[in-house]
Amino acid sequence: MNATEGSPEPADETTVLVVDDAPASRYALGAVLRRAGHQVVPAASAGEALIELDTLQRAGALPDVALVDIGLPDMSGYELCRRIKELPLTSGMPVVHFSAKPAGPGDRTRGLDAGADAYFTVPAEPEEIQAVVRAAVRGARFRSTAEAESARLSLLAEAVLAVQAARCPKELATATATGAARLSGSPAVAFVSGADGELVVGTSRRRASHALPDASAAEEVVRLSERLMAGRTGVQSTIVPSPMWPAGYFRAGQSESARLLVACGSDTRPPVCVAVPAYAATGDGPGEESSRLLARLVHAAALAAEPLLMYEVERNIALTLQHSFLPKRLPAMPGTEVVVRYVPASRHTEIGGDFYAALTTDEGVLVGVGDVVGHSLDAATVMVEIRHALRAYAVETSDPQVLVERLDRLLMRYHPHATATVCLALIDPGTGRSRIANAGHIPPLIVEDGAARYCAASGPLLGIGLDHPEPTELKLAPHERLLMVTDGLIETRGIDLGVSLEHLRQVAAGGPADLGTLCDTLLSCFGYERADDIALLAVRLAGEAG
Incomplete structure (x- = not known):
C-alpha cells in the first residue's frame, strides 16, 4: 500500500490495475482514474494482468486496487479474482468487478463469492467510479491496519509469556x-x-x-x-x-x-x-x-x-543450608569405606530437600539417604532438622526401625504438613550383617561385579503415622557394594519410574568397582540438568577397599 500505515484515507496517487479486453473501455476508465490523480496499470487479459502483478510484486510496487471486467477472453473476471486472492502477496488487494452488461443478482453473488469487494456497471459516472475505488482502497487499508495491529499484539503476548x-x-x-x-x-x-x-x-x-x-x-x-x-x-x-x-x-x-x-x-x-x-x-x-x-x-x-x-x-x-550441613568429606568409618555425592538441582529448577548421613555407632556404621517432599526453603529447613534429629537419636539407639519411627513422630508433631522418605542401613563392619529400614524411599542396590539387585526393603513414608515393618536383614559380602540414591537421580517426567529403576540397575551392574568412580559414573549417566537434588551414598566393607 502507498498510504502510511494507520491512515484510513487513500493517498492521492493510488495505483489501479485496470483489466479490460475492450481498448475503448480500458482507455475511458484509465482517463477517469488519471484525472482523479491515480496511477493506472492497464491489462488486456487475465493472463496479462497476472504477468503485470508478478512484475510489480518483484519491484515492490503492487497496485492498491484492481478493476476487473467479468467478461475477459482467456478466463472470467471471477476466476482472475479467485487467482489474485489465492496469492499470499496479493490476497489483501481489493478487486472491483465491472461489466458493460446489466448485472443481475447472480453476477454480483458470483463476484462476492470469488472474493470481490464491489461491482459496478459501465458506462458509469466518473464520480461513481472514483468513489468505488476510494471505498475499496479505504476498506483494504482499514483491514491491513487491523491485521498489522493484531499481529503486533500477538507478538507482544508471545514475548510476555516467554518472559513470565x-x-x-x-x-x-x-x-x-x-x-x-x-x-x-x-x-x-x-x-x-x-x-x-x-x-x-x-x-x-x-x-x-x-x-x-x-x-x-x-x-x-x-x-x-x-x-x-x-x-x-x-x-x-x-x-x-x-x-x-x-x-x-x-x-x-x-x-x-x-x-x-x-x-x-x-x-x-x-x-x-x-x-x-x-x-x-x-x-x-x-x-x-x-x-x-x-x-x-x-x-x-x-x-x-x-x-x-x-x-x-x-x-x-537453601543451598547454603544444604551445603553447610552436608559436608563433602566424611569422618573415618572404621571397617568400612563410604563415599557420598550431593548435586543440587539445576539453577533453573526449584530447591529440594535431599540429604545423606553416615554415623559411627556402638553397633556399627549407620548410613542413609532421604528426601523431604516438596521444593522450597521450607523443605530444605525440614531436611536439616531431620538430619540433626537422626544424629541425636542415634546417640541412644542405632536400630533403623526405631530411628524411622522417631523421625515419623517428629514430623507429625512439629511439621504436620510435611512428609519425607528415608532409607537407613546399620552395617556391622566385622560380619557384614546389615539391617535396612526403608520409609517410602527407593530401595538400596546391592552391587557386585557384573550384577546388581534391589534389596527387598519397603515401608510407608515419614509424616503419615503408619506402622513401620521390621528391618530387612542381609549380609553384605566383602566384594559387594551397597548403593543408596534419591529419586532426583533417575526420576524423569513422562518416563515410568520402574523403567528408570531398571536402567539404574543395569548401569550400576556394569559400573567400576571403585566407589567414587561408580558414583561419578552414575551422575554422568543420569544427573545432567536434573529438576531435583541428587544424593548418592555408596558403602562397602573396608577389606575390599583400594
Missing part, C-alpha cells in the same frame, strides 16, 4: 531481548541483575554472545539506566547518541545510537533495561507503535524480575 516463563535471570534477559527483537524487527539487547548483583546480558538469537562488549560496557549501560530512572516510576525511554552508547551491542564492532527503555518492578529492585537501534523505534508510523509495545514488554520483564530475584535469594539460602 523464565526460570532464572539469564533466561529472563534472553526472552526479553528476543521479544524486543521481534517487536522492533531489529537487533536487541536486555540487561537484568541477578540476586547476587551480577549483571546478566541477553541478546536476540541472531546476535553472537561471544562478540559482545566487555563487562565495563554493561555497567555503563546500567549507570545510564539508573540516571534515567532517578526519581521516576513506570517505563522511561530515551535516545542515547552513539558517542554515549557502547559500540558492538547491536552489531559487532559498530557504533550506533540506541533507544533505551528502562523499568523497575519496585523502588528497591535494580532496573531492567532493553535497547534497540534508535532507527527501529523512532519517528512516526510503525516505529512509534514498536516503541509503545517495547515499553509494555520492558514493564512485564521488570515485574517478572522481582519474584524471580526473590526466588534466587531464597534458593541461595
